[in-house]
Amino acid sequence: MHRTESRYERLDVIERLLARTPDGLTTGELAAMVRMDTDTIRRDLAMLESRGTGLLKHGRRWRLDHRRSLHVVKLTNDEVLALYLAARLLSRHSDEHNPHVVQALEKLADAVDTKSPLFARHIYQAAMAVRTRRTRRDYVEALEVLTRGWAEGRKVRLHYRSYTRDETTERLFAPYFIEPSSIGYACYVIGFDDLRQELRTFKVERVKDARLTDERFTIPAHFDPLELLASAWGVVWRDAADIEVVLRFDPTVVRRVKESVWHHSQRIDDLPDGSCLFTVQVGSTLEMKPWIRQWGAAVEVLAPANLRAELIDEVRAMVRVYGTAGD
Incomplete structure (x- = not known):
């Protein structure tokens, strides 16, 4: 230097x-x-x-002490705008009152107030929106402990409640990465689980009684969270080969489909009747299903066959709930 x-x-x-x-x-x-x-x-x-x-x-x-402060940064107007947009997304993602989110947004507003009072006012409003939401102290405490473990390279002892088995198990966990998800406005932690001796993804909302230990860990040099999540629709990833999903969108929604990049692997092919084929390679279809459902009858699943069958079963179940036309 x-x-x-x-x-x-x-x-x-x-x-x-x-x-x-x-x-x-x-x-x-x-x-x-x-x-x-x-x-x-x-x-x-x-x-x-x-x-x-x-x-x-x-x-x-x-x-x-990473719990207290980090170094000062100097920002241009364009960089302030970038942080403002991030603050808006953060406030919308936080469906609970997280005091750290509120404090971070308020400090950001204070920092940019002199240079950009307009942005500062809107960032304050974003902080107030989070402040009015419900408080779940157990979630905030779990996230605090996992954040410290990640920042300081210390393992966390926790209890995790499984969604599928409805049971809670104690684990020693090394947090490698924390990732938000737009699905359910949830937060997930990826790391090494000593109990299963493998890399796991845990939903922070299901973590209970998290305690920081003095046992140290080092994140492997080959661990790349961006590469790991590259094929995920959200945060669910798989070690197996990617799944090719092919959807046909009705002409009435084609323009809307084309306006966004929904996944980095997407390919859109126009068809003669004005519809389009939408193809992606994903590690799991679990998080993709809610997105497919939101298009209603304007989308048809062509592949894979098991995903198509699942959606057909759901449509039949909806008919049983709502009845047929004229009922």
Whole structure:
């Protein structure tokens, strides 16, 4: 690293180095990284402490308390807009009162208020929308513990309630990644489950009594969450080969179908009658079914055969519920 001449630039560099090193760095290591003497680094660390950056010292090592703060960033108007749009999505995704979401949005609004008061006002409104929603303390606490485990590389002991078997089991879990899902506005954690000795995806809303342990873990270098979820329609992935799904959309909805990129693998082929074929490769059709249902009779499942059969059974069940025309 090049020698940093400006003290404020150096403080920013030190804070970013500590933010990227959960186990912390010694004064000597920091001095070598920024090419300054250790006395200068000690004064810099003292200034960072006075700023309330959440600086902690354990033995000879300095680290940041990630629960308190991260480093300061400077934003352009376009970047503020990007964060505003993200804030709107976050507020819509949060169907529960998560105090951390509220605080994050309020801090973001404070940070951009001088530069962009219009955006700040709307971000405050997004925070207020989340504040008025129901509070589920058990969900917030589970997410807090899983977040710390992920950030600090520490395993979490938890109880997980299975949806299919309606039973709860205790597990030791290493959180590798946390991912939101637009389906049910839920949050999922992907990681290594010691009980099953394999990579698993857990819905955070089903996690109970999560406790942080002192047992450390390292995320494998080959673990790539984006690659893992590349074939997923949402967060459900499979080790098996991808499934090809082929849908035929009625001419009345073709333009709407073409307006969005629903999945990175999608291919749309126009047919002579004005309809279109929509083809994707997905790891599982589980999360895709609600999306297919929303199109009603304007879509027909052509493949795979088992998905088509499932939708046919659902249509027959709906007829039994609602009756036939004229009833």
